[in-house]
Amino acid sequence: MTSRLLDELLNRNSKVIESYQAPPPLVPMAEAARQTGAATIILSCSDPRLNPYAIFGIDSSLQGISMVRNAGGRAMDAIRSISVLQTIASAKTVVVLHHTDCGMTHFHDARVREALVKIAPQEEETINTTKFGEITGSIEESVKEDVEHLRSSPFILPGTSIVGLKMDTFTGVVTKVTEAQIAD
Amino acid sequence: MTSRLLDELLNRNSKVIESYQAPPPLVPMAEAARQTGAATIILSCSDPRLNPYAIFGIDSSLQGISMVRNAGGRAMDAIRSISVLQTIASAKTVVVLHHTDCGMTHFHDARVREALVKIAPQEEETINTTKFGEITGSIEESVKEDVEHLRSSPFILPGTSIVGLKMDTFTGVVTKVTEAQIAD
Numbered sequence: 001m002t003s004r005l006l007d008e009l010l011n012r013n014s015k016v017i018e019s020y021q022a023p024p025p026l027v028p029m030a031e032a033a034r035q036t037g038a039a040t041i042i043l044s045c046s047d048p049r050l051n052p053y054a055i056f057g058i059d060s061s062l063q064g065i066s067m068v069r070n071a072g073g074r075a076m077d078a079i080r081s082i083s084v085l086q087t088i089a090s091a092k093t094v095v096v097l098h099h100t101d102c103g104m105t106h107f108h109d110a111r112v113r114e115a116l117v118k119i120a121p122q123e124e125e126t127i128n129t130t131k132f133g134e135i136t137g138s139i140e141e142s143v144k145e146d147v148e149h150l151r152s153s154p155f156i157l158p159g160t161s162i163v164g165l166k167m168d169t170f171t172g173v174v175t176k177v178t179e180a181q182i183a184d
Numbered sequence: 185m186t187s188r189l190l191d192e193l194l195n196r197n198s199k200v201i202e203s204y205q206a207p208p209p210l211v212p213m214a215e216a217a218r219q220t221g222a223a224t225i226i227l228s229c230s231d232p233r234l235n236p237y238a239i240f241g242i243d244s245s246l247q248g249i250s251m252v253r254n255a256g257g258r259a260m261d262a263i264r265s266i267s268v269l270q271t272i273a274s275a276k277t278v279v280v281l282h283h284t285d286c287g288m289t290h291f292h293d294a295r296v297r298e299a300l301v302k303i304a305p306q307e308e309e310t311i312n313t314t315k316f317g318e319i320t321g322s323i324e325e326s327v328k329e330d331v332e333h334l335r336s337s338p339f340i341l342p343g344t345s346i347v348g349l350k351m352d353t354f355t356g357v358v359t360k361v362t363e364a365q366i367a368d
Contacts, residue, residue: 003277005224005246006347012241013358020356023233026285040189046225046250046265049207053237057196062189066230069253071268077261081230084255084316087299088287093187101210103272115271120338127339132268154304155311163190172204174197 021060029064030089039064039091041082043146045073049169050099056174066091072104073097074133075146079155086157094160096146097174098139099167108134139166143177151180159184205244213248214273223248223275225266227330229257233353234283240358250275256288257281258317259330263339270341278344280330281358282323283351292318323350327361335364343368 023029033039044052046069052058058065066089068081073096085091112132117124135142143164150162164178207213217223228236230253236242242249250273252265257280269275296316301308319326327348334346348362 009240016241017356022354046252048249056193057200065232067253068230069251071265081255087296088291107272112271170206172201
């Protein structure tokens with residue numbers, strides 16, 4: 001029943017582990033991150049074309065970057081993760097990264113609802129009142145919306161910087177759209 | 185106000201884009217994924233030590249892998265993303281990947297609640313009734329719990345295979361814990 005792709009992933013893992021470098025244990029790593037204040041959270045989209053490690057050239061010289069990814073890189077269901085990550089490592093920078101040609105700009109909530117009602121008609125009321133994160137305006141607007149969502153949330157740590165970035169999917173170019181600061 | 189790390193990420197991006205290969209546009213890519221049925225979603229933890237691209241050796245020869253990441257790699261707030269990704273590309277394989285020494289095994293819900301009540305005392309009732317995804321048993325158990333969460337959700341596409349994996353954080357070794365199939 002398992003897919004051929006999964007077999008391939010597990011095969012590749014068995015080769016990768018031959019040169020795997022053991023990372024530090026969580027508890028001292030979190031303690032160090034709290035002291036340096038360097039922990040950062042990147043919130044980005046699930047899209048297969050957007051690899052945040054590749055796009056930012058992140059290698060082992062850059063420590064303490066946690067990745068939250070969901071459909072669209074939306075803030076709406078990222079608050080739990082940000083709260084947990086800020087509790088663990090006091091991450092004081094949150095980066096919101098959206099990208100052009102995002103699936104959420106093509107597939108709007110009405111389309112997701114229609115697909116879900118087909119498989120779960122008994123849940124129609126729930127489905128029709130659920131937001132799925134559609135992006136109906138520009139990417140700059142969705143980035144600003146999510147930075148504002150986080151800035152106005154009571155659950156984000158005082159002193160947190162929130163930075164909104166946009167990636168052009170076809171050139172890879174990342175530009176800053178907006179930033180906000182939560183008072184200390 | 186921007187962090188030095190963010191400046192470094194943007195600097196690295198300006199070098200990365202020099203050799204950036206433009207990916208295909210979303211709409212034909214999604215159409216192709218629907219036809220081949222190869223689209224896969226990997227749900228994993230936000231931990232900086234867990235890079236799913238590295239651990240599975242994912243390169244450009246493997247297409248159509250969407251990444252959902254949150255604190256713990258928990259199913260609890262991943263349903264929206266899975267619904268959207270399945271609507272877009274009919275992803276029929278969902279991989280749940282948890283890892284040993286996960287922050288959620290060290291920082292339980294009580295600790296997250298305590299941290300949040302300090303910054304948002306007016307939200308105490310909401311905070312105390314919110315689940316934050318703690319892992320109190322073994323990683324095998326949390327993987328099985330989340331595979332079951334997805335298997336029993338009415339919102340997952342018929343015919344979806346759900347595979348539960350565990351990564352040993354210190355060796356990088358990924359092993360299969362469980363799998364489940366949603367009837368066609």
